Amino acid sequence: MNVDTEHAPRTSAPAAAQPIVDVRRTRRVPGWAAPAVVAVLLLSLPFSTLSLPGLFEGTLNSPSTLHLLATCLVFGGLATSYDLLYGRVGLLSFGHALYFAAGAYLAALLMWTLELPLLWSALIAVASGTALALVLGAVSLRVSGIALAMVTLAFAQAGSILVIRDPGRMTGGEEGLALNPDTVPGAFIGVVNTVNLYWLAVGYVVVAVGVVWWLGATPVGRVWQGIRANEQRVSVLGVNPYPYKLAAFTVAGALASLGGVVYLLVSGGVTPAITTAEFTLTLLVMVSLGGAGTRWGPLLGAVVYTYVDHRLLQLAASDVFDTLPAVVRAPLSQPLFILGTLFVLLVFFFPGGLTALPGRIRAALRGRGRAAAAS
Amino acid sequence: MSAAPAAPLLDVADLHVWIEGSHILQGVSFTVADHGVTSLLGRNGVGKTTTVKAVLGLVPRTGRTVFAGRDITADPTHAIASLGIGYVPEDRGVFAGLTVAENLRLAERRGQTPRYELVHDLFPELAKRAAQPAGTLSGGQQQMLAIGRVLLNENRLLIVDEPTKGLAPRVVAEVADAVARVAEEVPVLLVEQNLALVRRVAGQAVVVDAGRVVHTGAVLDLLDDAERTRELLGVSRTSAPATHPQGGTA
Amino acid sequence: MSTVVLLVVTGLGLGALYFLIASGLSLIFGLMDVLNFAHGAFLSIGAYATWWASGHLPGAGSDGFGFLVSVAFGVAAGTLAATLVELGVIRPLYGRHREQILVTVGLSLAVPALIQAVWGADPLTFPRPALVSGTVSLLGAAIPTDRFLLIAVAGLVLAGLLLFGSRTRYGLIVRAGVEDRAMVTALGIDVRKSFTLVFAIGGAAAALAGALGGLYFGVVTPFQGTSLLIFAFIVVVIGGTTSTVGCAVASVAVGMVQQFANYYTVAGLGDIAVVIVLAAVLLTRQGGLAGATAGRVA
Numbered sequence: 076m077n078v079d080t081e082h083a084p085r086t087s088a089p090a091a092a093q094p095i096v097d098v099r100r101t102r103r104v105p106g107w108a109a110p111a112v113v114a115v116l117l118l119s120l121p122f123s124t125l126s127l128p129g130l131f132e133g134t135l136n137s138p139s140t141l142h143l144l145a146t147c148l149v150f151g152g153l154a155t156s157y158d159l160l161y162g163r164v165g166l167l168s169f170g171h172a173l174y175f176a177a178g179a180y181l182a183a184l185l186m187w188t189l190e191l192p193l194l195w196s197a198l199i200a201v202a203s204g205t206a207l208a209l210v211l212g213a214v215s216l217r218v219s220g221i222a223l224a225m226v227t228l229a230f231a232q233a234g235s236i237l238v239i240r241d242p243g244r245m246t247g248g249e250e251g252l253a254l255n256p257d258t259v260p261g262a263f264i265g266v267v268n269t270v271n272l273y274w275l276a277v278g279y280v281v282v283a284v285g286v287v288w289w290l291g292a293t294p295v296g297r298v299w300q301g302i303r304a305n306e307q308r309v310s311v312l313g314v315n316p317y318p319y320k321l322a323a324f325t326v327a328g329a330l331a332s333l334g335g336v337v338y339l340l341v342s343g344g345v346t347p348a349i350t351t352a353e354f355t356l357t358l359l360v361m362v363s364l365g366g367a368g369t370r371w372g373p374l375l376g377a378v379v380y381t382y383v384d385h386r387l388l389q390l391a392a393s394d395v396f397d398t399l400p401a402v403v404r405a406p407l408s409q410p411l412f413i414l415g416t417l418f419v420l421l422v423f424f425f426p427g428g429l430t431a432l433p434g435r436i437r438a439a440l441r442g443r444g445r446a447a448a449a450s
Numbered sequence: 451m452s453a454a455p456a457a458p459l460l461d462v463a464d465l466h467v468w469i470e471g472s473h474i475l476q477g478v479s480f481t482v483a484d485h486g487v488t489s490l491l492g493r494n495g496v497g498k499t500t501t502v503k504a505v506l507g508l509v510p511r512t513g514r515t516v517f518a519g520r521d522i523t524a525d526p527t528h529a530i531a532s533l534g535i536g537y538v539p540e541d542r543g544v545f546a547g548l549t550v551a552e553n554l555r556l557a558e559r560r561g562q563t564p565r566y567e568l569v570h571d572l573f574p575e576l577a578k579r580a581a582q583p584a585g586t587l588s589g590g591q592q593q594m595l596a597i598g599r600v601l602l603n604e605n606r607l608l609i610v611d612e613p614t615k616g617l618a619p620r621v622v623a624e625v626a627d628a629v630a631r632v633a634e635e636v637p638v639l640l641v642e643q644n645l646a647l648v649r650r651v652a653g654q655a656v657v658v659d660a661g662r663v664v665h666t667g668a669v670l671d672l673l674d675d676a677e678r679t680r681e682l683l684g685v686s687r688t689s690a691p692a693t694h695p696q697g698g699t700a
Numbered sequence: 701m702s703t704v705v706l707l708v709v710t711g712l713g714l715g716a717l718y719f720l721i722a723s724g725l726s727l728i729f730g731l732m733d734v735l736n737f738a739h740g741a742f743l744s745i746g747a748y749a750t751w752w753a754s755g756h757l758p759g760a761g762s763d764g765f766g767f768l769v770s771v772a773f774g775v776a777a778g779t780l781a782a783t784l785v786e787l788g789v790i791r792p793l794y795g796r797h798r799e800q801i802l803v804t805v806g807l808s809l810a811v812p813a814l815i816q817a818v819w820g821a822d823p824l825t826f827p828r829p830a831l832v833s834g835t836v837s838l839l840g841a842a843i844p845t846d847r848f849l850l851i852a853v854a855g856l857v858l859a860g861l862l863l864f865g866s867r868t869r870y871g872l873i874v875r876a877g878v879e880d881r882a883m884v885t886a887l888g889i890d891v892r893k894s895f896t897l898v899f900a901i902g903g904a905a906a907a908l909a910g911a912l913g914g915l916y917f918g919v920v921t922p923f924q925g926t927s928l929l930i931f932a933f934i935v936v937v938i939g940g941t942t943s944t945v946g947c948a949v950a951s952v953a954v955g956m957v958q959q960f961a962n963y964y965t966v967a968g969l970g971d972i973a974v975v976i977v978l979a980a981v982l983l984t985r986q987g988g989l990a991g992a993t994a995g996r997v998a
Contacts, residue, residue, distance in 0.1 A: 214979070214983065218982055218983065221735065222937075224735070225933060225934075225982060226982050229975045229978045229982075230979065232975055233972045233976070236969075236971045236972055236975075237969075237972065240969065240971075242966045305471060307470075308470070308471070352926075353809070353926060356805050356808065357809070359805060360802075360806065360809070363802055405817040405818060406814060406817045411812075411813035412809075412813035412814045414809065414810075415807065415808075415809035415810025415813060418802070418803075418805075418806035418809070418810075419789065419806040419810065422793075422799050422802045422803050423803075426799055506886060508882055508885075508886065526885070526890075527882070527886055528887075528888050531885070531886050531887060532888040539883065539886070543880060543883040543886070545875070545876040545879050545880060545883070546879065547942055547943065548872070548876055548879075555872065556872055556884070556887060556889070557887050599887070
């Protein structure tokens with residue numbers, strides 16, 4: 076009799092009474108407009124000498140800014156791959172960081188120990204990460220709900236322990252691994268070439284977002300939607316959800332591994348920080364911040380989160396904060412405090428995330444307009 | 451001098467329930483008198499259990515539910531139960547990890563003296579097995595505990611959902627006896643597929659089909675009409691102790 | 701032989717620490733369906749409050765009775781924090797499971813960061829009362845005294861929780877509620893009041909774990925709670941949420957497996973053994989989570 080009850084039962088009638096949208100007012104914007112704008116923006120940034128003081132340390136095309144943006148984009152792609160699981164299929168995985176870290180660490184290891192060139196290391200790392208996702212996914216997806224969350228957490232934790240304790244003296248333990256400059260094409264080494272790293276990150280985001288969007292529009296994507304809404308109904312209709320869930324898990328893992336390799340190049344190294352459960356939780360925060368299950372939400376949330384995270388550290392290291400009283404300065408220099416608190420507030424007031432904001436504002440304005448018209 | 455018809459104890463109007471997108475109850479309306487037994491009848495899966503759960507607020511619902519003159523449509527379950535409704539769910543709802551005595555103690559209500567004597571009189575087994583974990587009781591004993599729990603307090607209405615389901619024939623008779631005895635004192639809303647029990651306690655019948663009420667009237671009138679019974683309830687034998695159909699939620 | 705004795709007792713000690721964290725976590729998840737990631741934050745609050753009190757609170761100290769006062773202060777701080785979290789953050793989101801998990805995640809990031817902002821990221825030396833310093837000789841093994849303290853305290857907490865469950869009305873409500881919350885409401889009982897109580901109990905136990913963890917590790921760090929929390933989750937999964945004794949048994953099992961595996965295999969891989977046990981339990985009988993469906997979190 077364990078029904079999920081609520082003390083003030085909400086009516087669950089389907090939304091029959093939605094406000095009639097004024098068709099004349101909404102312009103029919105073509106579906107490709109938003110991606111086109113974003114693409115133009117991303118492509119033009121490295122050529123812009125625009126300076127946004129406060130937001131960025133240098134001009135838009137300066138190495139430090141491009142590096143920050145590249146990092147933001149890498150996490151944007153990673154968050155989108157996580158959203159495939161969490162927002163689109165409804166699978167709560169606490170172990171996504173494992174595949175990201177696997178891609179990064181494997182690539183770094185291959186370049187150091189076997190001195191394989193970048194391309195080969197990347198290919199093997201991504202293939203291995205995908206295989207790992209396939210195997211672990213096959214095992215983990217035999218359960219669902221909280222049990223799935225715990226199993227994925229367990230596997231990721233095992234990976235994290237392996238990396239940190241470093242039994243084979245390979246992973247660099249707490250220190251991590253640096254990128255082996257000998258095996259990487261010169262185009263990716265050096266501050267001058269930061270812009271190439273930026274292009275790499277843009278390429279990754281395009282791939283990650285493209286794959287997730289495209290799959291979402293196929294019949295497979297519709298089954299995923301169905302699983303997210305009501306898995307039981309899907310199986311009653313004669314479709315076995317398991318292969319679809321496994322496919323999503325594997326694709327997400329593959330994209331994460333690819334992201335790991337790109338991250339390795341952009342950061343110039345890897346540390347165990349990306350293997351922790353905490354890191355996967357920040358992925359969850361990023362996705363929810365932007366809006367889970369939406370087209371742009373995870374990307375936007377990740378960019379905002381990463382930007383705030385890095386920018387606050389930059390500001391704390393500079394002398395900008397010195398004028399503030401210690402009581403304010405100390406918490407401000409802890410990005411996680413700001414982000415965590417903001418996130419809690421966001422969950423309360425904007426549960427749909429940032430992408431739901433425009434809609435909420437529009438609805439609020441409409442309501443006020445109506446009230447004003449009525450008075 | 452003819453008395454005006456008494457106001458119904460429970461008045462349910464236009465109950466709609468959606469569960470995971472399925473429109474389970476599509477406008478259920480019926481009343482329960484303040485005496486006797488009202489039997490909620492129907493085939494498997496028509497929405498009988500969902501109806502009683504909706505009355506109790508255990509599932510989100512729209513419509514209007516009035517109990518003893520008070521609108522309980524938006525009330526939370528614990529408030530509804532505190533008004534004096536005792537619930538014996540389909541799966542008995544006994545707490546397996548608690549002892550029999552603890553199960554009963556949990557049902558005690560503030561401001562009311564628990565009627566342990568009555569319960570132990572009716573179900574001497576419960577007194578004997580007071581320290582036994584409820585999870586180790588047999589199905590029939592658990593049913594007695596579930597019924598005993600709602601008798602502990604002076605409730606104004608009992609909602610009993612398929613008390614004889616899944617029990618061995620001998621136990622069915624015992625439980626049927628208990629329900630019949632209880633029904634003499636307190637108004638009962640009974641969900642049952644065991645038509646022998648339904649016939650025994652008589653009273654009113656409310657027949658549900660595909661999420662709607664399709665028939666109301668006297669139980670005996672319905673059960674004596676074999677064709678009607680078969681049409682509405684899908685069974686042909688109404689007088690023998692039923693081998694009740696196995697199956698899913700009502 | 702003496703090695704085995706040492707491993708057994710230290711395993712028990714570690715299990716005791718896990719039990720202090722997992723008991724509250726298990727009650728909260730069992731009764732409220734909330735995956736409380738903020739539990740590690742309660743632990744850190746307890747640890748740092750105890751540390752602060754031992755150095756700054758008049759009447760408290762780092763030894764003898766003063767240390768007890770410090771620990772009491774730490775426990776009070778953790779209890780208060782947990783109560784505030786339940787009232788201010790969890791309760792308003794009643795019925796919205798996904799959002800509840802998200803806010804505890806947010807808190808799990810924000811609170812240790814705040815602690816780090818105030819006291820820095822470096823480990824702080826935790827006071828070590830004379831009574832629990834040194835070792836005790838048992839069957840040829842030299843066992844650190846603080847392990848015995850851990851075991852004793854955990855035993856007391858276990859006894860306390862069992863008494864609470866069987867002798868008090870709220871305890872009865874909680875025991876029934878972890879089994880079938882809906883039926884408890886159908887009996888006319890408003891379970892929401894028990895929610896705050898359960899959070900407070902969990903916060904108290906976690907804070908106590910933080911203080912004793914400080915003894916165990918010798919230092920306190922801001923994110924200590926988060927790393928211990930994962931093992932507590934493993935215990936809750938293995939032990940289930942319907943029995944305090946089950947939780948205790950699972951805690952001891954996890955602690956033992958970890959100690960023995962860490963000793964007899966390459967150091968560090970023992971923790972992986974625990975993780976493997978978890979995966980095995982989940983995949984064979986879903987541990988104590990049978991019944992938790994995807995609908996609860998998605």
